[in-house]
Amino acid sequence: MEGKLHSLTDVLKKTLFFFDSLTVTELVPYVHRRMLRDYTLTQVEEKVALCLRQHACFYMDNQNAWHLDLEGERENDGFYSLLLKKQQPLSIRELKSSASRNKKNRHLVADEARLISDGRFIQLDNGSWGLTEWEVESGQYALKHLVIKALKSHPTGLSQQQIYELVSLWRSTTLPAVEGVLRKFPYFEVVGEGVWTYNPVVRAAYEALTRRYLGALNRQKLRWHRDRERWRKKVVMLDRQLQEVTAAHREAAAALAQRADELSQHEYLVTQMAEKDLLLSLRKKEIFRYREHINKLEAKANSILHQCRLWVKRARDGEQEIAHLRQTLAKNQASLESLFTKLQQYKERDRENKGKLAELKERHANRVAELQTEIVELRQKLERTQDLALQGERQLREEINSLSNDLKDALEKGEEARRSLRFIQKELSRCQEEYRRLQGRLKNPLVRLAVRICSWFDGSAGHLPV
Structure with missing residues (x-):
């Protein structure tokens, strides 16, 4: 059977078909050898356990060993017979396409979901389906199993x-290798003379x-x-400390060498400074003598300068006073x-005001006289x-008296007119009642007939010749 297995389920089917029963731990190496190589053994064990629990074709016994159910489902028996007959893997798609043309072979087509279980x-990886019992690759399994x-x-x-001959049918091996396996594991027990048996209880305990x-x-x-x-980490830390100590020693040695150089330079500088101090002391004495002489000269110059400043100050004060007086x-x-000029202006204004005052007095007298005459005229x-x-x-x-008399007469006449109006209204209401009464009488048919007759006679009499 050509091609690789498609999924983890197929690998487990193939392995459990060859071995009647295996635990999850025993299945993991074979699965890891065929697929899931990027996973760790713990992850592969979890995947294998999950796959075994999910599919109904696997079942577990009391010793936690998993078995493969080879009975299968009845719906897949036709496809199983077809594979036995063909003896080669078949594709479900090809079978479905051929079954659509040939109705007799429709019962041979199975569902992939049922085939998985x-x-x-x-x-296989190409999508074809085969039988678990075909071409079991026994050479990949361990000699122990x-x-x-x-x-x-x-x-x-x-x-x-006998064990060697039987195992040689499945894979090539040697008799010492078989003997080594039998003597290595304690669950292979010697029953009689050279007869070996398998004890599963001891194997589980082992x-x-x-x-x-x-x-x-x-x-x-x-x-x-x-x-x-x-x-x-401790060695690294000690190495780091050792490096720090060596660096510190080097720095200390460099510091000591530098200090020795500095001491030699210091001694040389001390001698130089002693010579310079002697020269400086002599120079200081000379400088002090010069300074005393300079101080005396400065005192004289300061006194002379002070007197000059006083004279200059007095002269400046006199000049300022003269300038102030001139200002x-x-x-x-100017004032x-x-x-x-202001006095002249005030005099001219005084003259003008006096002339205006005399003129105003004259105008006032004339105006008073005019007003007196007007007052007399107004009184008249x-x-x-x-x-x-x-x-x-x-x-x-x-x-007003005449109009009041006329008003009284008019009121009396109005009262009489009101009385006559009331009387006329009463007479009118009486006539209206009489008219209504006459109309009520005229409604009688006999009266109407009599009226018509009278009117007819009146009309005929009017037409007679005189």
């Missing part, structure tokens, strides 16, 4: 030569003990790694001139207007 079928398979198939036991031992080794390994890392004199002359006019007003008032009173 059927332990009799495996899928092949020996276990051989002893499981013969529970009564086999000799070493594997549990092995797992515990490996766990202890892993823990010890982790502890060793932690200790190693701690010692490595005040100029200001006084006198301005006052004289007032008397005349009062007389006229009294006369008009008398006339108005007479007119």
